[in-house]
Amino acid sequence: MRILFTIAHFFRPDSQGKHASQRKNPQPRIQALTQSITNLHQLFGKSQSIINIAQRLAFPANQPQRSQLDIIICTTQDCHLLEQLSLPPHFYQNYVTQAEPLLLGFECQAVLRDNLGKYDYYCFLEDDLIIHDPWFFVKLNWFTQQASDLSLLQPNRYEVSVNNLTDKAYIDGDLLPRVTAPFQNVQEKWELKGQIMGMPITFNRALNPHAGCYFLNANQMAYWSKQKHFIDRDISFVSPLESAATLGIMKTFRVYKTVPQQANFLEIQHFGTGFLSLIGEKIPLSVS
Structure with missing residues (x-):
């Protein structure tokens, strides 16, 4: 399988900034991006082996799921941390733009469009998202086979901690519902049910389709690129950042996520605890 990942990456300290990409300390962003890129290669790349102790040899492993992957990091105005990454130079390419930082997601869409016909999956990630599931694309493919290419499964984004509630x-x-109502009709095929590995699973239309990422197969990417709203730079969903990441796919596909009872079926880690730490402070923890 051939996979193209585009990553929107920006860092510029700003005392008034509300995003992690504007914090004073660059180290968390360096760590997040490094782990994001590294995990993609280790989970989906071709260089995977198993040590045969009896023969004292290392043999290839996970060959049916290995992929050819290319990672293109979209940056702008020299506001990035790529020179501080301790990664092999072949792990990624840099695509330089002059875009407004919060609109880098649209530049990633252009890169995906320019590579139509070359890959099996076309992906977008914000630079603080980390995949841990080697069966991630197997699950996506299974869902599409059940639900059609007009249905898009989004992962549930999560944070982890050992020092919070x-x-x-x-x-x-x-x-x-009114937030996304101008862009999607969630009543259309509201619920899908299936069974995987003997377990029942339920998918609902996403009242919050945002995940800071998306993963489209070749048919889906080709279909989206033909829509009049493709790269229209509409920023009317929440903010420019969320719009660049999510509004295009919401206008194009029926977007689903698994229900909370099965949130971990398809998930992606958001680096840090910026949201999780709100629980117990600004967000009460329900006892039910």
Whole structure:
């Protein structure tokens, strides 16, 4: 399988900034991006082995799931940390733009479009998201086979901690229906049910389709690129950042997520505890 990952990466300290990309200390961002890129290669790349102790040899492992992957990091105005990453030079490419930082997601869309016909999956990630599931694309492919290419499964984004009221928190819960109503009709095929590995599973239309990422197969990417709203730079969903990441796919596909009872079926880690730490402070912890 051939996979293209685009990553929107920006860092510029700003005392008034509200995003992690504007904090004074660059180390958390360096750590997040390093782990994001490293995990992609270790989970989906071709260089995987198993040590045969009896023969004292290392043999290839996970060959049916190995992929050819390319990672293109979209940056702007020299506001990035790529020179501080301790990674092999072949792990990624840098695509330099002059875009507004919060609109880098649209630049990633252009890179995906320019590579149509070359890959099996076309992916976008914000630079603080980390995949840990080697069966991630197997699950996506299974879902699409069941639900059609017009249905898109989004992962549930989460944070983890050992020093808060909860060890793990999913951070993209439901928005009020009116927030996404101008862009999607969630009543259309509201619920899908299936069974995988003997377990029943339920998917609902996402009242909050945002996850800071998306993963489209070749048919989905080609379909999206033909829509009139493709790269229209509409920023009317929440903010420019969320719009660049999510509004295009919300206008194009029926977006689903698994229900909270099965949130970990398809998930992606958001680096840090910016949202999780709100629980017990600004967000009460329910006892039910």
